[in-house]
Amino acid sequence: METVSENKCFGGVQGVYRHKSTVTNCDMTFGLFLPEEAKDGPVPLLWFLSGLTCTHENAMTKAGAQAWCAEQGIAIVFPDTSPRGDDVADDENYDLGKGAGFYVNATQDPWAPHYQMWDYIAEELPAFLGANFSVDLERQAISGHSMGGHGALTLAMNLPGRFRSVSAFAPICNPTASDWGRKQLTAYLGADEAAWAKHDASLMMRDTGFDGPVLVDTGTADQFYELLRPEALSQAVAERRQQATLRLQPGYDHSYFFISTFMEEHVSFHAEALYRD
């Protein structure tokens, strides 16, 4: 592991680290904030999955999460959104390839050799964090923005028992019925839509649900509202009687100004679940 940088922040440390990933077959970079309490023993871990075009850095510098995670004594990890490197396949569009891994394991060429973001987030990175940092893998929660909100919701529902709570900011709720989804799922997973279902939060909500609290915020002025399809998730949540708080926030858009506004409430929401018992 290479330490790219470490900065003291809210009494803890905001680090950036690079490691060789076996599943994505390239070097991966992530941000990890450890609160001061991590010096004394493992602390709960909150995942924050970022959206299209982002690296590990955007949310780490713009979401304002460290203030609240420090207050609650929680670590927060900011993974990258795709494999990286010169030999990694890419696309000229912002919404496919690098910066757009969509948190799936690609089965199709040219993506399959590196685009294994599901396994990276679900298996390799948590094991790496548990082995190298003072985080308690028995107490994990997950959140994310846009494509990362899609990732958070689908990972949480596909890995029962892993995360105590899940939240999302402006998530892509129904990618199998959206231009933010159909193209990417076709490219990464192939044309057989049966392989897509586990990667659609609305379909997963209908089929499986989540054994814990769910919090989702979406802005009414989100410029990508039609692509996010919050109505599909709302309907599935209601049909399932899923414990959930779904909020439409008046006037907010898709930006980090929206995320930072509601970050305190999301961290508090997760803290309540992480410190229960």
Next chain:
Amino acid sequence: METVSENKCFGGVQGVYRHKSTVTNCDMTFGLFLPEEAKDGPVPLLWFLSGLTCTHENAMTKAGAQAWCAEQGIAIVFPDTSPRGDDVADDENYDLGKGAGFYVNATQDPWAPHYQMWDYIAEELPAFLGANFSVDLERQAISGHSMGGHGALTLAMNLPGRFRSVSAFAPICNPTASDWGRKQLTAYLGADEAAWAKHDASLMMRDTGFDGPVLVDTGTADQFYELLRPEALSQAVAERRQQATLRLQPGYDHSYFFISTFMEEHVSFHAEALYRD
């Protein structure tokens, strides 16, 4: 005036605006956060001057100030750090020319035609804000980081009665005795050091002081510590018996992770002065 963007943020609006500046003779861009209370009437105005290499954007997206300004009902403006445009003189080094205006009125070629940042911050931009936004110019305070901390301190002391309080994060405290200062003051103002004195916070503190509270934070692990010369300002403050709080924060460096950590306290400090009477 051109509205570049407006995003709802903590109940208010984070805007970016562009206007034609007469004193810098080019288009200037600034960020302005207006809290919700600005809809009901003029609100106090906090200035945040940024450091070397920054535009209006860095502090606006990374300093986490909007959360606290919203809580206090205060507007915060993020000006650019230099004139901009293809016909504006520049230097190949990061610490001279664009992104490095040093908050002075240049008298020397090739800088004089555009590098009039003192007048821009002291005169033109406040008048523009007062005419176009719901801000109360009778209640102003000023802060800044690094080169912008230098700007905040020197403006506050040179304009008695303008600002009720002044604070700084890792300011350049003594530019006339630092490599962050001597080169730039020579370039912009010429070799006669008599013209430099008003642009040195430690010299101004010794000569004039500030009629109000002063708060300065510097990290003990600041990688530019020697260039900042906090000891010069500390000595001048003590000699003058200036009302001030000067803090050395253990382990913090020069980054926005340092700034965001202490932003809440700086905004609260200014709010106390802005809401007095």
